[in-house]
Amino acid sequence: MGVKSKVFLGFYLSFLMITFVGCTDLVEHPNGKPNDPKLIYEDISNLRATTIAMYAGLRGDASWSEGFATSSYMTTMYGADDLTTQIGGNKGNFREFDAFNSSSNNGAILNLWKGCYKGIINANAVIEYSAFTIADQASIDNLVGQAYFVRALSYFYLVRSWGEIPLFTDNSKSVDIGLSSVAEVYDLLIQDLKQAEVLLPNRQVEIGLPSKGAAKSLLAEVYLTQAGWPLKITSSYAMAAEKAKEVIHNKLIYGYNLLPNFKDLWLRVNDNSEESIFALQYDNRDGAQAFHISGKASMPEEEENGWDDFFTELTFFDEFPAGARKDATFRTEFLNSDNQIIHYTNSKTKHPYYAKFRDGAVDESDPSGTATFFNNAAYMLIRYSEVLLIYAEAQARSKGVDQSAYDAINQVRQRAGLSDLSGLNTDDFINAVIDEKGWELAGEGQRWYDLIRTEKVAEVSAKRSNQEQVVIIGATTTENYYAPIPESEVLKNPNLKK
């Protein structure tokens, strides 16, 4: 070996040694760790971004798989008399509930389930990670308050549709939990709403966000529901009345009121109006591109090229008192593509359809031609007329029918084009309020919850018209009030087996 070679070899070997000795440092990321919540949530804008994801989760997506974006969110509520669907096509998931014959592998029930839990896990994160945030306390409180509100709203839907559910409140906790009792769920959501009530401001700068009034309104509804089936904690009626009263008395502070005309409620110009207490915001540009309840979902397939997803049952329509509200709630005539006007009695499904939600999605002069299946809209989950009716019922149930109860319901009736109620006994008054609420909120996914809370399902179902194509197969008793836990969830966590 020549001298040159030896030098060469020496150079090589030493290079080898140097790199080898230093090797432990060679497998470190020089740029540190990304995705560390401690770093991310120091900045309040990231905490806010997670509250945004919380609403986005509830809102859902365009693919009929999660959230409130499509009529699928109402799947568990089809047992009510304000909802039915067509007999054929791809509506099997809705029909199951309409026929009281639900199954755990019903894919559509996951829309509500997933949307709510997506809201919940993001809310959990906001509550937990806000500890890392460095900002002024009021801003942090507002965001945390929103998280409590959304978590409560989500659990409220879940507990009403399923009863016992997994109560997941801490994302870092084990996911292998079991089902929590209905009472435990109510305890959590009341606790959350009490927090939200304190933390939220009277009014939000961004009008789509919940304020203190929204928390109180929801709390009133929660108390009212807790007082009915299955917990029947009747002492809560008084608290429901109390909370509703706080909203009604402070409506100027919170900026709530009834809109003068019922038919204007779903106009795009009235998105997030005074009547709206909490609404989900649908915007085509956000990537979810979803608000499918608006156009085709409630249009007849045969006449207007719609989807027949949901429409009213005939008895509900027949009992609905005539007036401005009925005219604005339903469509009884359809314009087909041959420009013929078809009355619902001559239509394929022989049912009236909902007239709500259509603004922005449908050109009324040519519905079959230009209706779209999604549009921009604010979809109200709580509105002021509901608070009035909650008050009327809660007041009547806790203190007896008084003038304030009449005032509350009559405000709603007056706008509906109906005469004032008076002189009713307590039971009749309560029944009148429940009917009123059904009509006022027809097709808005509330009727079913009122029916189960008051155990009126059998009574209402007994009146189902024999002209209905979807026939009742299962029992209309409490055993079918709750939806089965989705099969896919039970498979992932067998502890959820009921």
Added chain:
Amino acid sequence: MNKLVKKRKKQYKNNRYSLLLLIMLCTSVFSYAQNSVKEITGVVVDESGTPLMGVNVVTLNNSSGGVTDIDGRFSLNVLSSTTMLKFSFIGFASQNIDIQNKNEINVVLKEDMNVLNEVLLIGYGSVKKEDLTGSVSSVDIGEIQDKPVVRIEQALVGRLAGVEVKSNSGAPGGNTSIRIRGANSIKGNNQPLVVIDGVIGADMQLVSAEDIKSIEVLKDASSTAIYGSRGANGVIIIATKSGEKGDPNISFSTFGSFSTLPKKVDYLSAGEFSELYNAYDKELNFIPGAYEPPFSDQEVQNYYNNGGTNWESELFRVAFTKNYKVGIDGGSDNIDYYLSGEYLDQEGILINSDYERFNLRAKLVIDLSEKLKLNVSLVNSKQKGLNNGDVGHQLGAIGRLPQWVATEPVWEIQDVLYNNTPKYGAVSGNPVGIQMANETTTTTKNFQPSVSLKYQIHPGFSLETQGSLESVNQKITFFENNELLESGEDVISRASVSHKDKERGQFNFILNYSKLFENHFFQATGIYEVGSYIEEGTIASSNGLNSPSLKYYNLGLSESQSVNTYYYDEYYNSFALRLNYSLNNKYLVTATVRRDGVSKFKNDNKYSIFPSAAIAWKLSEEPFIEKLDVFDVLKLRSSFGYSGSHAIGSYATLPYFIQNGESNYSPNGPGTEVVSGLGIGAPGNEDLRWETTRQFDIGLEIGLFDNNLHIEADIYDKKTEDLLIDTTLPSYAGSGTVLRNVGEISNKGFELSVGGTPINKKNFSWNTSFNFSINKNEVLSLGDEDLILPTTRYADSETPITVIKVGEALGAFYGYNYLGVWKSNETSDAAVYGNKPGDAKYEDVDNNGVINSEDLKIIGSAQPDYIYGINNSFKIGVIDFSFLIEGVKGGQTFNGMHQKSIGLFGQSRAFTSPDLFNRWTPKNENTDIPAFSSTSTNIPNSSRWLQDASYFRFRNVNITYNFSSNVCSKIHLSRLQLYVNVENLYTFTTYKGYSPDISSAGRSNGGGSNTDVDKNIDTGAYPIPRTFTLGLKLKL
């Protein structure tokens, strides 16, 4: 001939180092102190008279031996009793020569075409096939290079035992899955490691078939352990050609192909549909009073007369492909060069899909000095695909096809496709519309320089260093032109552009030492290697384009825009050592150990050690076997060892967040600012560690009839531990997944390959080979769980169709067991389930009167019982003829397309399958197809949709005409070939879809699945076309 010899010499030169070792290995240098000794001298030459250096000359009893020098001379002292000398040299047939009392012998060695003597590449080195201790398969490159090969992977189909190659997608440039001895991993993609010219993790798309010198597949633990943590799935080693010394060789080849849909699926015509829909409406709808069918008799008749839309023919076309390739190579004393360029322009059989590729490869080998050799290679490539990626998933054009009925038109008005809400069939997604309105182009530019320097410090002692870089620049554009689908002012079109920069660096040192002590031979290889991978990217997207004509060229002119960036990096660091020892050239031992470090893991889990060992016994070298005079080769070998996998994301130990459009929201109401959301995905897992695969292998190699028949058989037993599994979180805990190390998987198998040349005459030769593989895959444990659900969902089912379950193979189908329909005599039994005769009947596993999740069970498997390949090639004068058969027996495929054509799932409101003519009616009891009934349950995850995946396919048929040398020389060519080739000629199968072996699961490139959990799921996979090719090859 001359050329061939030159080639051999060249090979010799390239592998100088290995050869030297081998020569030493074959030489015994000790001699006995004996009195009666004589000296024998002579010269060894090849058939052309060129002296051969390094020829091994030994007496038959191995008592003495020597090696020829540079002039081919040898000189040997042998016992006077010696009568025979054995001459052996790599690439040449060994000869035993009777010395007949002569003192001088001149020998002509003949070239040996025998594959068993070839030199095979193993990791970081090479070895003579007969000295292998591990299990390595070698591809017959000649077989591949005679065909119009668009992709190397596909040319491997059916050719190697233990290697399963599947085209998941027939999209041009679509992906292929390769499994060597089964799937080890659930999370990992199980693709073998590809090493091209020493560059680890290289891309096979960048190599043109004609540039390849050799392909070796390393299968057992001993041969893969040198790649440590990346070797668990087997290794494919590709070497490309270098220039041959001498005048420039110029070659040119071209081919043109047309491809068609290999099979038509029967869908209802418009007439048939309208007739059946009337029946459906009548049988389902309860409507008192006068009944009016949806389609009048006149309409039905019109549809029968006028046909309606044939969606399948609207969507598929005859596609053309052209390919050109030019190569030039040569060399002078110190420099060899090789340069080649290729252009491919390939259309897909699905409309609006195609692929284009330019490859350029340059290689220089420079002898800087006698001891120092420099090797420089440059690869440059550009690939451009249009809609060849994510097209095969269930919501893609093909997936939508079975939901679109023939009564619906393709176009609404001129330039606007019919969409949104057809009256019957799918709610949306006109298949032609999806394919026309969505344009995804992927342009990938690769630049891959590599430099290596080899220094021969001393005979038997060398140092090599190689540095390489792979720089990939990718642009993906997406354009959704909704104006094609809808008219009106509210139509929103979208576009996005993303750029990705990927950089893979690798630098290694290889130190080689070998020494022969008497009849002991030692060899040691030490490797030190560092690597890195850095990827970063930008994605810009816009919503509501002002004008679709701007596509993605000006995203600013739109209602809203968003931009995002990402970055991740990975670092590797390894040290490996391999020791070979052989005794008397009969007993061989190999021991390998590699220590790998990867930045993906945390703390103590960063480093892991992978050892392995192998032994081999060359029985044919034993006198008692030699005496039998039967075996030319008889070798028994066995190996045991560990390899690993770290198939996780760079930062998988950390929690993740979701940032996409679906997390965004407008808190100030519709139409106001869209605020970006930061959603919670899933928590991280800091304790992640390596997956480790333990493998045991026993192999037997036999060569008979002058090596005209060779047989190789292996059995193996693999066990993978610490499996990385994505466990799906329940929806209530986030819809994401958490990665955990749980569970074990076993793969046990047997593989056999038999090959030979039964006839070898001047004007007629026949070469045949057969391979057969069985692999049994089984999940042994999943930690605390018995069952894990994969994350993907198909065919409108909320529960997956496959499951990972202890005791089952990966790809086990899971669902409800379909039992046909309730018969008329089962009315009361049916009523228990709310059904009536004619309704679908499912097995009530727990017999509780309700069909619910308790009744889910394993309903089938995607794993085949065995796979095989048969290749035959004939040389009949100037004509070469070959055909390749490949097949699979056993296993099932989920036919999601068939399911959707039966209809009424999810977004479907009608059906397209003629099977429904055979539905249950009171008069048609003997059928499996349920009646039209509102009480019948149509379960998407049921055994009703599983079909036998067995097939037998004429994969390739080729006829080549070789112009005679007379003709060639007249037109101044040295070679001219013309060929006709048919790929995917015919498949015998009972599967009802396009092809039983494609898979559309997942959303990976090509729309095909690359995991083994959701194998054989066909919800609209891109069919593999039948391709006819005419090609020409010439050499100046």
